[in-house]
Amino acid sequence: MNESHVTVVGNVATPVDYRVAASGVPVARFRLASTVRRFDQQSRSWADAFTSFFTVWAWRTLATNIASSVSRGEPVIVQGQLRVQENERDGKRYVSADLTASSVGHDLSRGTTAFVRVSQAKPGLTDATDRSGFAPHAMAASGAVAAGAGEGVEGSVPGQG
Secondary structure (H helix, E strand, C coil), X not given: CCCEEEEEEEEECCCCEEEECCCCCEEEEEEEXXXXXXXXCCCXXXXXXXXXXXXEEEEHHHHHHHHHHXXXXXXXXXXXXXXXXXXEECXXXXXXXXXXXXXXEECCXXXXXXXXXXXXXXXXXXXXXXXXXXXXXXXHHHCHHHHCCCXXXXXXXXXXX
8 A cells, every 4th residue: 555656757668568367367568768868068968867677567458458559669658556676586686676557658748649449349339330340430530530540450459369
């Protein structure tokens, strides 16, 4: 209950590793790189100071959505519980910082993204669908068709084949 909740802004440093645990619960993890930038008065320019790395863990629906939405190199904002652990391997001490994510999203100060709400399919709610299974009127209402977002969409969701 007294876990530290933090928000970290950074870039996805590794591909998302998506798996289904033995219990049947989806889990995703990736490394997040957060680089401190400082203004150098002498050169009158911004310079990278140091980079902190975090292992981000996500479970259930968040894990599936991350695997479908986030790629290496993309800027993201992660909010979650921070846990710093010390370990020893081969006689060396290591410190790791893990974030158990409660929210993950693209950093919109550095680009744009298109949001698609995920919901369970409920047969009979739509009267027509195109060959990809999307309801054309729903995509048109959201502006996705006009923007070309429906083109080239992969039909598989992580963990479903």
